[in-house]
Amino acid sequence: MSEINNHAEALQHAIRESEEFQALQAAYNKVMNDPSSKEMFDNFRNIQIELQQKQMQGMEITEEEIEQAKKVVEVVQQHEGISDLMTQEQNVNNLINELSQIITKPLEELYQM
Amino acid sequence: MSEINNHAEALQHAIRESEEFQALQAAYNKVMNDPSSKEMFDNFRNIQIELQQKQMQGMEITEEEIEQAKKVVEVVQQHEGISDLMTQEQNVNNLINELSQIITKPLEELYQM
Ligand SMILES: [Ca+2]
Ligand SMILES: [Ca+2]
Known part of the structure; x- marks a missing residue:
């Protein structure tokens, strides 16, 4: 375990x-250091989390909620700082996904044997 | 990128x-090398995948399907080889989850700032 943990660290x-x-860190700090950007971003994030939780719990998401979420996305995408933060989040997610694929390759290979 | 990939490798x-x-590899090979164990395991895995896909697509899973899945789990748990394979899968999943937590700590810390 300890050798594996060293590699993970x-x-x-x-x-x-x-x-x-x-x-990502720079984009996040830029948004967080501006109160009106921060409020817009927190609001956006809360709506996202709420919808994700409903989806995971198998609860119905109404058309109205989808419309509302789309509008919020449209608004935040026009905000330069938040739009940049979302791009940087996507880049880091892509990086983490690539690394996960490398790390879990032994499992993938095992089940394809 | 290349230095990160070296660490991931x-x-x-x-x-x-x-x-x-x-x-896990030993338990998997043991099941796969016995035709009747392999058939039971493949059947079990197919039912699991089918239910997961339905869940991910937001499709309704009937009570009958849940009952059927429970019965299949009960049967495979009494099969020593498959039961051992499931234990080893859980152990590897736990290991991967621990490693994922170490790896994604920078993100966790960023959003808790
Ligand atoms: Ca292979
Ligand atoms: Ca912190």
Whole structure:
């Protein structure tokens, strides 16, 4: 376990130092340091989390809720700081997904044997 | 990117060499090398995948399907080889989840700032 954990921590460090994560951190701090941007972003995030939780619990999401969520996305996408933050989040998610694929390759190979 | 990938590949290697993964591989091969165990396991896995896909697509899962799935789980749990395989799968999943938590800590910390 401990050797594996050392490798995971080395990877954690490399992610922290990566261009992608550094850019996300800068974009996040920029939004958080502006009260009106922060409020808009928090509101957007809360709506996202609420819909995700409903979906995970198998609860019905109404057309009205979908319309409302779409409108909020449209508004935040026009906000330069939040739009940039969302782009940087996507970049880091892509990085993490690529790394996950490398890490879980032994499992993928096992089940394809 | 390339330095990060090297760290991810080192971690992949450590997972492959881990006790947990080696035990899973042995349990998997044992089931796959016995035709009747293999058939039972494949049947069980197909039912699981079908239900997961329905759930992900937001389709209704009938009470009958839940009952049927429960019965199949009960039967496979009494099969020593498959029961052992399921235990080893859980152990590897736990290991991967622990490693994921280490790796994604920078993100967790960022959003808690
Ligand atoms: Ca293979
Ligand atoms: Ca913090």
